[in-house]
Structures are given as structure tokens and as C-alpha cells.
Amino acid sequence: MSRRDYLLRKLGFSLMTVVIVLVINFVLFRILPGDPVRAVIGRNVRISPEVQQALRVQFGLDKPVFPDQFLDTVGQWARGNLGISWSLRRPVKDILLAKLVNTVILIGLGQIFAIVLGVVLGLLAGWKRKSAVDVSALTFSLIAWAVPTFWLGIILLAAGSSWLGLPTGGIVSPANVSKPLYAVLPDLGRHLILPTLTLTILYLGEYMLIMRSSILEVLGEDYILTAKAKGMSQWQVLMRHGLKNAMLPIVTLIALNLGFTVSGAIYIETVFSYDGLGKLFQDALTKQDYPLLQGAFLLLAVSVILANMSADVLYTYLDPRVKAN
Amino acid sequence: MLHEGWTENPDTLNPAYAYLTQSYTIFDLIYNGLTTESPDGKYVGALAKDWSVAADNVTWTIHLKEGIKWHNGEDLKASDIAWAINAVMEHPDWWSSTSNYANGFKEVTAPDDHMVQIVTEYPIANMEYRLSFLYAVYPPDFNKFTSAEELQNFNNFNAIGTGPFKINVFDKDKGILILDANQDYFDGGPHIDQMIFQKFDNADALIQALKVGDIDLISEVPATAFETIKSYAGVQAVKEDGRYFNELILNSVAETNDPAPKRNPAILDPAVRLAIASAINKQDLVDVVLQGIGSPGDTIVPPTLGGGFWHNPNIQEVKFDIAAANKILDDAGYKAGADGVRTDGKDRLEFRLQFPTQNPVYPRIADMLASNFQQIGIKADVEAVDTDSLTAAVTPTGDYDMVIWGWGPDPDPDFILSVLTTDQFISGGWSDSGYHSPEYDQLYLDQQEAIDKSQRQQIVWKMQDMVFNDRPYIVLYYEKLLQAYRSDRFTGFIESPLGIDIAQSLLNVTAVK
Numbered sequence: 001m002s003r004r005d006y007l008l009r010k011l012g013f014s015l016m017t018v019v020i021v022l023v024i025n026f027v028l029f030r031i032l033p034g035d036p037v038r039a040v041i042g043r044n045v046r047i048s049p050e051v052q053q054a055l056r057v058q059f060g061l062d063k064p065v066f067p068d069q070f071l072d073t074v075g076q077w078a079r080g081n082l083g084i085s086w087s088l089r090r091p092v093k094d095i096l097l098a099k100l101v102n103t104v105i106l107i108g109l110g111q112i113f114a115i116v117l118g119v120v121l122g123l124l125a126g127w128k129r130k131s132a133v134d135v136s137a138l139t140f141s142l143i144a145w146a147v148p149t150f151w152l153g154i155i156l157l158a159a160g161s162s163w164l165g166l167p168t169g170g171i172v173s174p175a176n177v178s179k180p181l182y183a184v185l186p187d188l189g190r191h192l193i194l195p196t197l198t199l200t201i202l203y204l205g206e207y208m209l210i211m212r213s214s215i216l217e218v219l220g221e222d223y224i225l226t227a228k229a230k231g232m233s234q235w236q237v238l239m240r241h242g243l244k245n246a247m248l249p250i251v252t253l254i255a256l257n258l259g260f261t262v263s264g265a266i267y268i269e270t271v272f273s274y275d276g277l278g279k280l281f282q283d284a285l286t287k288q289d290y291p292l293l294q295g296a297f298l299l300l301a302v303s304v305i306l307a308n309m310s311a312d313v314l315y316t317y318l319d320p321r322v323k324a325n
Numbered sequence: 326m327l328h329e330g331w332t333e334n335p336d337t338l339n340p341a342y343a344y345l346t347q348s349y350t351i352f353d354l355i356y357n358g359l360t361t362e363s364p365d366g367k368y369v370g371a372l373a374k375d376w377s378v379a380a381d382n383v384t385w386t387i388h389l390k391e392g393i394k395w396h397n398g399e400d401l402k403a404s405d406i407a408w409a410i411n412a413v414m415e416h417p418d419w420w421s422s423t424s425n426y427a428n429g430f431k432e433v434t435a436p437d438d439h440m441v442q443i444v445t446e447y448p449i450a451n452m453e454y455r456l457s458f459l460y461a462v463y464p465p466d467f468n469k470f471t472s473a474e475e476l477q478n479f480n481n482f483n484a485i486g487t488g489p490f491k492i493n494v495f496d497k498d499k500g501i502l503i504l505d506a507n508q509d510y511f512d513g514g515p516h517i518d519q520m521i522f523q524k525f526d527n528a529d530a531l532i533q534a535l536k537v538g539d540i541d542l543i544s545e546v547p548a549t550a551f552e553t554i555k556s557y558a559g560v561q562a563v564k565e566d567g568r569y570f571n572e573l574i575l576n577s578v579a580e581t582n583d584p585a586p587k588r589n590p591a592i593l594d595p596a597v598r599l600a601i602a603s604a605i606n607k608q609d610l611v612d613v614v615l616q617g618i619g620s621p622g623d624t625i626v627p628p629t630l631g632g633g634f635w636h637n638p639n640i641q642e643v644k645f646d647i648a649a650a651n652k653i654l655d656d657a658g659y660k661a662g663a664d665g666v667r668t669d670g671k672d673r674l675e676f677r678l679q680f681p682t683q684n685p686v687y688p689r690i691a692d693m694l695a696s697n698f699q700q701i702g703i704k705a706d707v708e709a710v711d712t713d714s715l716t717a718a719v720t721p722t723g724d725y726d727m728v729i730w731g732w733g734p735d736p737d738p739d740f741i742l743s744v745l746t747t748d749q750f751i752s753g754g755w756s757d758s759g760y761h762s763p764e765y766d767q768l769y770l771d772q773q774e775a776i777d778k779s780q781r782q783q784i785v786w787k788m789q790d791m792v793f794n795d796r797p798y799i800v801l802y803y804e805k806l807l808q809a810y811r812s813d814r815f816t817g818f819i820e821s822p823l824g825i826d827i828a829q830s831l832l833n834v835t836a837v838k
Contacts, residue, residue, distance in 0.1 A: 034713025
């Protein structure tokens with residue numbers, strides 16, 4: 001099969017997955033117990049049953065779930081319209097886009113640091129197995145991987161704000177709130193230090209451990225022995241033959257992580273009051289805001305699928321076996 | 326500049342569709358009603374200079390103060406206020422969060438620029454309270470909508486009001502709201518030049534922010550952090566009686582309800598109810614579960630409403646007395662079985678004791694209650710239930726025995742009294758106990774129309790008596806309002822159950838030199 005056919009087939013499967021996810025999402029949120037109108041208005045207000053009913057009509061909840069609500073929703077999606085959030089009263093698309101940018105900045109920075117440091121540490125540890133470097137990198141990684149996100153975040157927040165005067169929350173200072181992000185980069189940077197550090201530490205361990213075991217496995221292969229026998233230096237062996245082959249599991253891991261971290265930064269965003277998607281997902285769920293929930297989960301599904309697809313594409317370059325099959 | 330931290334943004338700055346308390350905190354600063362509640366619980370004029378009702382009890386005449394200007398510099402006219410109230414009356418379902426305040430209004434007019442006249446269909450006793458929530462909104466911003474959805478999707482983030490602060494910017498995504506002082510405020514402008522409200526997504530970060538001085542004020546301090554905050558240098562922690570209370574709901578649903586209630590019928594026995602009340606140690610709940618941050622409760626009208634005017638002080642609390650509770654059940658013919666659980670041969674005293682998962686304190690309260698009940702031969706099966714599922718099981722289904730839950734009453738007793746009326750036990754209604762007393766329902770209507778305050782007070786007291794003695798609710802405790810501020814930077818806050826961040830308090834605040 002040519003690479004083109006292979007990719008087209010993958011693309012087809014991905015689109016099918018998106019459609020299935022959309023349908024499941026629609027059903028899933030509606031079988032949750034409870035009343036979205038009550039969830040939106042809360043308990044401590046004086047909203048008469050008539051007014052609640054008026055809201056129900058406005059949200060389309062007075063109609064049967066199937067076929068009316070379903071067809072309404074599908075019709076909107078078909079027109080590229082994700083609807084209007086019931087709790088925020090703004091178009092879902094605008095909300096998601098605004099938050100996505102912020103989350104991508106945070107996740108992007110955190111992942112880049114974690115990947116680079118993790119791969120390098122893993123490589124060193126695997127290469128210098130049982131040395132002091134290996135033992136300390138291994139210990140650090142195990143701890144970093146096991147530590148609860150929320151706890152680490154709070155500790156870094158307390159330490160960073162007390163000793164270094166770093167901000168306790170938010171994405172920019174109040175004085176800069178009306179300016180576009182690119183105009184206040186130093187301020188944005190100050191707000192990003194602690195959350196990025198937390199994210200880096202948390203993912204670093206995972207990358208390091210996978211890289212270490214992967215490189216150990218590769219270094220035991222016959223072709224490494226052959227390469228050494230040809231008289232290549234240790235460094236050449238490691239870079240030319242070791243690294244490329246050992247990267248395969250890491251690529252899979254990165255793809256999985258990138259997809260899921262779009263939502264997975266919930267804890268970090270919550271600790272640092274960072275205006276991203278994570279907190280939005282949680283709010284949408286507690287308020288049973290169907291349009292927002294559907295939009296958010298669509299975005300999540302698409303990003304996981306996209307990340308997986310890019311891993312597949314990368315594989316065709318990294319692993320000759322994929323091309324052959 | 327005073328920097329306040331909280332854990333939620335206002336949902337909107339449009340009074341037509343606002344549900345979160347944070348929205349009302351901001352409304353209080355940027356808008357005005359004709360009246361406003363003062364820290365002592367009495368109503369005073371805001372836009373209104375004075376108001377009076379004619380001998381017919383339905384015609385209200387309200388005179389406005391002089392020199393009131395909108396934030397854009399235009400003069401406010403009485404016709405603007407009349408327009409705003411008429412808008413609510415015309416489309417109650419569009420103005421979903423304010424329409425209740427205009428219920429029973431027949432006609433609102435502005436005979437001249439400084440006078441508003443309101444004619445109602447029947448006498449309205451709590452007019453002052455209602456007028457405090459019917460905010461004067463700027464008509465040109467609100468007169469262009471053609472449907473409920475359009476109006477409610479309008480967030481009014483650049484709100485024009487008449488209040489002591491005006492909008493500088495509200496970026497809801499970034500969680501930052503900045504208000505500038507309105508130096509032209511008709512009652513005299515604030516001494517601070519700016520208010521910043523910042524949203525924190527978790528309470529630990531919020532407290533850390535106060536500690537390091539990133540913020541100056543916390544509107545709601547979590548009870549668990551109160552003692553810690555007290556020890557911070559330069560920080561003043563404030564504890565006030567609050568409006569919230571928590572109660573034990575005893576299933577009181579009518580046998581004729583549709584669907585028929587599902588419960589252990591023994592819960593209806595007045596002797597069982599009294600025994601349950603006697604077996605609850607409220608002081609212990611407050612001391613152990615709430616670490617002292619609360620006070621034992623008795624009636625559904627907390628002592629903070631109207632500065633204490635509406636709370637019935639004559640109610641004699643049922644004393645915590647296990648022996649007495651046991652005797653009540655003995656006398657009523659309930660004998661302990663082999664497993665220690667009492668029965669009268671027909672009904673076994675085993676009840677479900679449920680609570681919504683929303684409140685972290687409830688599980689511990691449930692455990693304490695269950696162990697007390699055990700000492701009087703009542704078995705309580707404790708169960709945590711998701712809030713929505715519990716709501717569905719309770720109203721109007723009546724599928725429960727005992728439930729722990731809470732309320733945050735409005736400043737006027739009308740709302741919390743309405744919660745126990747028969748009419749409210751319908752889908753979307755607020756009644757959870759299913760209490761149904763024709764006498765109570767009639768008293769509820771009477772108090773709505775009792776223009777004479779002391780007459781209304783008598784009715785409201787009587788209603789509290791009824792609820793206390795029939796026990797659809799056993800009120801467990803009243804919550805405290807916990808706030809904190811940087812006293813090394815600001816001074817002059819007025820401490821009251823309304824909080825230190827209401828307009829009247831902030832108008833009094835000055836920076837420490």
C-alpha cells in the first residue's frame with residue numbers, strides 16, 4: 001500500500017470516529033440525571049416554575065430528545081454552528097477558541113521542556129546504566145511521575161509566590177487585561193513560569209523512564225554490536241543507530257499525551273487559575289451546559305484523533321516497516 | 326486600588342438573567358435600585374429620597390434624589406426608572422431573575438422627572454425590598470431586544486448604571502473585572518479610585534494571594550482556612566452571622582400527592598419527630614463539625630434577616646436529651662427489638678438519611694446524627710446522593726425519609742416562607758419537605774399583603790412557630806459569613822451580615838496612609 005492510500009484510510013477511520021464520538025456525546029450528556037435549567041440557575045434563587053419552563057423552551061429541552069433535539073443539534077453541527085452556551089451565554093466556538101490558545105501555550109511549553117529534558121536524561125541514564133547519573137535520574141523521575149499534580153502545583157505556588165514574588169494566579173496582571181497577549185509577553189511569561197514548571201516536572205519523569213528502557217533495549221540489539229564492530233564511536237552509535245530506533249515509543253507517548261493534555265491540564269489550570277480549557281470542561285459538566293459540553297468533547301476527541309494521526313504519519317517516516325505493510 | 330479575590334466570576338452584568346451571588350455583588354456597586362438594604366437590615370433610599378403608600382395601600386409615590394447621573398454623564402429621569410420596571414412587567418419570562426420582584430405590579434408611571442408612581446393589584450408588604458432589586462438599567466441599552474433569548478444573551482459587560490462604581494473592563498475569560506470610582510455619585514463618590522475583582526480557581530491559591538499581598542480582600546473565606554488567616558500579619562479576619570442555614574428535612578408529603586410518597590410512614594408520627602429533634606445535639610454539630618463557625622439554629626428565618634426583625638425570638642429550642650427522647654418513644658409505644666431498633670409492631674424505626682454530595686460537611690453531620698439516633702433506637706441508613714438525583718427524588722416525588730440540606734434565604738422572609746407552602750411542591754418548585762398546611766398557606770398570603778410592619782411580623786412569627794412545631798424542617802445551624810482583608814492597607818469597612826464588600830461599606834473605605 002502506498003503512503004497516500006495508507007494515510008487516506010487513516011483519515012477515513014478518523015472521520016468515522018469523530019462522527020461516532022458526536023453521537024455518543026449527544027446521548028451521554030442527556031442520560032445524566034438532573035435538570036440543566038436547575039443546574040444553570042442554582043438552588044438559591046427565586047425563579048418561578050413558569051420562568052424555568054420558559055428557559056426550558058428557549059434551550060429546546062421541552063421537546064423530546066429523539067428525534068427533535070437530536071435533529072436540531074445535528075442540523076446545527078452540519079452548518080458548522082456549535083450553538084450558544086447556556087451558562088455563559090456566548091457562542092461555544094468563541095469560548096473554545098479563546099481557551100484553546102491559552103491551553104496550547106501552556107501545554108506546548110510544558111511538553112517541549114519535558115520532552116527535551118526527559119529524552120536527554122533518559123538517554124544519558126540508559127547509556128550510563130547503573131552509574132550515579134542513572135540512579136539519580138531514575139529516582140527523580142519515579143518521584144516526579146508519582147507525585148500528585150494538585151499537591152505539586154500548590155507547593156510550587158506557595159514557594160514561588162512567597163520567595164520569588166511570582167503571581168498567585170491568572171494569565172496576566174489586572175493592569176494588562178485589556179491588552180492583547182503578544183503585547184504583554186513579559187507579564188504573560190511571569191504568569192507561565194510556575195504552571196509550566198509543574199507541567200514539566202510531571203511529564204519529565206514519564207518521558208525519561210520510557211526513553212531509558214527503550215534505549216536499553218535498543219543497545220542490546222545485534223545491529224548496535226555490528227555498528228560498534230565497524231569501529232564507530234560510542235557517540236555515533238548512540239545518535240545514528242540508538243536514538244532513532246529508541247524514539248518510536250516516545251513518539252507514541254507524545255502523541256497520546258498531546259491529545260489528552262488538551263483536557264488533562266485541568267488540575268494545573270485550576271491550581272494556577274489559568275484561563276484554559278481544563279476548568280471550562282469542569283464548569284460545563286457541573287452546569288450541564290449541553291452545547292458547551294458537546295463542543296468541548298468534540299474538540300477533545302478531534303485533538304486526540306489528530307495527535308494519533310500525526311503519530312501514524314510520523315511512523316511512516318521513522319519506521320520503514322510501516323511503509324512496507 | 327482595592328483588589329478583591331473570589332472563586333467565581335459574575336455570570337453576567339445583565340440583571341435580566343443573573344443567578345450567581347457574584348453578579349449581585351457587582352450590581353450593588355454599579356447599579357442602584359430605588360431603595361437599598363443598609364448594614365443594620367433596614368431599607369433606606371438609594372435613588373429614592375422618600376416613598377409612601379396611599380390609604381388604599383396600593384398606590385406608592387416615590388420621590389427621587391437630586392442630581393442623579395448615569396455613568397455616561399446623562400441625567401437620570403424618573404421615566405427611565407419607570408421604563409425599566411415596565412420592561413420587567415411586560416415580559417416576566419424575559420427578565421427571569423427579576424420578574425418575581427414585579428409580581429402584582431399593575432402600573433408604573435413617571436408623573437414628572439423626579440417622581441415615580443407604582444400602582445399594585447393588591448397590597449404589597451415587602452415593597453422596599455422588591456424595589457432594592459429592580460435596578461435602574463440604562464434604557465437605550467435594553468430597548469432593542471425582540472425575544473427572551475436575545476435579551477438574556479446580552480451580557481452588558483459595558484454596563485451603564487448610576488452606582489458608586491463604573492465599569493472599566495470585564496474580561497470574563499481572564500477572570501478580571503475592574504471598576505473605577507464614580508466621582509459624580511449622587512451620595513458622594515468613593516475614597517478609593519478603583520476596585521479589581523480577580524477570579525481564583527482554587528481556594529488555597531486565593532489565601533496564598535492574600536498572604537503575599539497580591540490581593541487585599543477575600544469575599545468568602547473557606548471555614549477550614551479561617552484560623553490560619555487570622556494569624557497572618559497585616560490581615561484582619563471578619564466573622565459575621567450569615568443568612569445560610571442547614572436543616573434536616575423530614576418527609577411531610579401528603580398521602581394524596583401524585584405520585585404517592587415513598588417513605589417509612591413512621592416519619593409522620595409527631596412523637597417520632599419530637600424524639601428525633603430531642604436526639605440532635607446542635608451545639609456539638611457546630612463545635613465538632615463546623616469548628617465553631619456557626620451557631621445552633623431553630624427557625625427557618627435566621628436572626629440576620631431584616632436586622633433580626635423577622636426572627637421569632639420566643640421559640641423555645643428542643644433540649645438535647647437522649648433520655649427524654651427515649652421516654653417519648655416508650656410512651657408512644659415503640660419498643661426496642663432484638664437488634665435494638667424500635668418498632669410499634671407495625672412500623673420499624675429505620676429511616677434513610679440522605680444528603681447531597683455538594684457540601685463536604687454533610688457526611689460528617691449525617692454520621693453524628695446517625696450515632697445519636699442509634700441511642701434512641703432509631704436506625705438511620707446514611708447515604709450520599711448526587712445533588713440532581715436527590716432533587717429528582719425529593720420534588721415532587723417524595724421518595725425519601727430524612728434529608729440534610731440547606732438554604733440561603735433572601736433578605737426578606739417572603740422567599741424562605743414560600744418554600745414551605747403547598748403550591749411549591751411541584752416540578753420546578755422549591756418545596757422539598759412536601760409540607761402542606763392550609764393554615765400556613767393562608768398565613769403566607771396574609772403576610773404578603775400586611776403593609777403594617779408589626780402586623781406582618783406577628784404573622785411571620787406565627788409561621789415560624791408552625792414549622793418549628795410540625796417539623797417539616799429541623800433547622801440544625803446557621804452559617805457564619807467569613808471574610809478577610811489587608812488591614813495594613815485599608816480601613817473603614819462596615820462589618821455586617823451583608824458583608825464588607827457592599828457599596829455602603831466600600832464607600833466608607835480609605836487607604837491606610
